Amino acid sequence: MEASFDTAPCLYFACDDGGRLLDVNETLCRRLGYRRDELAGQPVDLLFTLATRIFHQTHFAPLLRLRGSAEEIYITLRTKSGEELPVLVNAAGADGSTGLQFVAIPLLHRKQFEDELIAARKAAEDALRENTELQRIRAELQAHTALLDEQMSVVERQNEELRQVSRVVTHDLQEPIRKLMVFLNMLREEGPGKPAVLDKVLRVSGELRSVVAGLQQYVWLTDAFCQPADQDLGHLLLLVQQELAAQYPDVQLQVSHGALPPVHGDRKQIHLLFYQLLDNAVRFRSSPTEARVRLAVTRVTHNRFRNLKDRYDFAEYLKLQLSDEGVGFDPAYAEQAFALFRRLHPQSGHGIGLALCRKVIENHQGSISIDSMPGSGSTVTFFLPCTTAGAGAPDPKNEYHEPEAQDHTLR
Known part of the structure; x- marks a missing residue:
C-alpha cells in the first residue's frame, strides 16, 4: 500500500508544526526535481514560490489552525530549477500527530482554461450587449420604416398629381396654343384688322408656347430615368456650339x-445642361457680336451627402467652372437665379434655363452655384461624376491638370 501511494499520481508531503518536512512521496520528488534526502527536515517553504509563502503565512496556515483542514486551495510550487508548478491542494492534520499532510494535483493548463473562460464570458457579455443594441436599432429602424412608408405614400400621391398637371400643361395646352397661333396668322393675312395688335397677340402667344415648352422640359427632367454613361465632353460642346451658331x-x-476628361452622365441631360449655360452666355453677352466663355475642369473629392449632417460618402467628381464676360448681375440674387421663371434681366428669356440646369445637376447627385458681378460676367460652378473607367487614386494636389488651352470659335 505504501509503495502504491509513493508512486500515486499526486504530490504528497507532510510537515510538523514547525514547518519542517517529515515525508514526501516519489511523485513529488520527480515533479520538483529533488531527491528524497534533499528534502528531509527542510522548511516546507522550500517547496513554495514567494507568492505562495506569503499566502501560506497570512491565509493558508491560519485557516488550517482554525478549521483543521482545507480543500481545493490553489497555490504554486517551486521546482529545484526554479520553475513554477501550479497545483490544487487539500490539507489536513496528520492522524495521531500535530503535523499537517498535503496532497496536491498539478494544474498545468489552469491558466489557459481560466483565460478561455474569461474570454468566453466577455464574448457572451459583448454579444448580449450587441444584441440589446441591435434590438434597439431594429426598433428604431422599424419606426423609421413606417414613417418612410407614410412619407412615400404622400410623395407618390403628390407625384401623381404632378403628372396629371404636367399632362395638362405639356399636352392639353400645346394644341390650343398651336391652333390659336394658326388662326391669328390667318387673321393677320386675310383680315383688314389692326396688324400692330395682331403682332402683340402673336408675340404673347409665342411666349406662352415657349413657357409651356420650358415646363415640358422641366417635367421631363423630373420624371426622366437617368441613364449615365461616359460622355465625350469635348464632342458635346462642339454639338452645342453648332446649334447656337445656327440660332445666333x-x-x-x-x-x-x-x-476635357470624360464625364459620367446622361447624354441628353448633359447636352441640355451645356446648351442652356452657353445660351445664357450668348444671350447676356456684353459685346453685340461676340461672346467669350472659359471652361475650367478640376478633379475633386465631393461628399455625396448634402442634407444630412455628420454623414460622409466621398467620391470623385469633376468640378466644372464656366465663366463668361457678359453683363453679370447683382450677387444678392445668386440663389434666386435658379428659381423657376425668375428673370434677372429685362432681356431674359422666360427664366427657366438655370432651373433646368439645376435639375440636371440634381439628377446626377451633384451641386451647382453661380457667382456674378454687374459688368464683370458670371461664373457657374457645378459638379458632375467622374468617368468610372480607370478611376484610380486622386491626384496628390486633388486636381485635374490641364495642358495648354484650346480655343473653339463658331460663327
Missing part, C-alpha cells in the same frame, strides 16, 4: 478650355 448667326461664340 450674327454672334461669334468663342469657347476656350484645356483637355
Whole structure:
C-alpha cells in the first residue's frame, strides 16, 4: 500500500508544526526535481514560490489552525530549477500527530482554461450587449420604416398629381396654343384688322408656347430615368456650339478650355445642361457680336451627402467652372437665379434655363452655384461624376491638370 501511494499520481508531503518536512512521496520528488534526502527536515517553504509563502503565512496556515483542514486551495510550487508548478491542494492534520499532510494535483493548463473562460464570458457579455443594441436599432429602424412608408405614400400621391398637371400643361395646352397661333396668322393675312395688335397677340402667344415648352422640359427632367454613361465632353460642346451658331448667326461664340476628361452622365441631360449655360452666355453677352466663355475642369473629392449632417460618402467628381464676360448681375440674387421663371434681366428669356440646369445637376447627385458681378460676367460652378473607367487614386494636389488651352470659335 505504501509503495502504491509513493508512486500515486499526486504530490504528497507532510510537515510538523514547525514547518519542517517529515515525508514526501516519489511523485513529488520527480515533479520538483529533488531527491528524497534533499528534502528531509527542510522548511516546507522550500517547496513554495514567494507568492505562495506569503499566502501560506497570512491565509493558508491560519485557516488550517482554525478549521483543521482545507480543500481545493490553489497555490504554486517551486521546482529545484526554479520553475513554477501550479497545483490544487487539500490539507489536513496528520492522524495521531500535530503535523499537517498535503496532497496536491498539478494544474498545468489552469491558466489557459481560466483565460478561455474569461474570454468566453466577455464574448457572451459583448454579444448580449450587441444584441440589446441591435434590438434597439431594429426598433428604431422599424419606426423609421413606417414613417418612410407614410412619407412615400404622400410623395407618390403628390407625384401623381404632378403628372396629371404636367399632362395638362405639356399636352392639353400645346394644341390650343398651336391652333390659336394658326388662326391669328390667318387673321393677320386675310383680315383688314389692326396688324400692330395682331403682332402683340402673336408675340404673347409665342411666349406662352415657349413657357409651356420650358415646363415640358422641366417635367421631363423630373420624371426622366437617368441613364449615365461616359460622355465625350469635348464632342458635346462642339454639338452645342453648332446649334447656337445656327440660332445666333450674327454672334461669334468663342469657347476656350484645356483637355476635357470624360464625364459620367446622361447624354441628353448633359447636352441640355451645356446648351442652356452657353445660351445664357450668348444671350447676356456684353459685346453685340461676340461672346467669350472659359471652361475650367478640376478633379475633386465631393461628399455625396448634402442634407444630412455628420454623414460622409466621398467620391470623385469633376468640378466644372464656366465663366463668361457678359453683363453679370447683382450677387444678392445668386440663389434666386435658379428659381423657376425668375428673370434677372429685362432681356431674359422666360427664366427657366438655370432651373433646368439645376435639375440636371440634381439628377446626377451633384451641386451647382453661380457667382456674378454687374459688368464683370458670371461664373457657374457645378459638379458632375467622374468617368468610372480607370478611376484610380486622386491626384496628390486633388486636381485635374490641364495642358495648354484650346480655343473653339463658331460663327
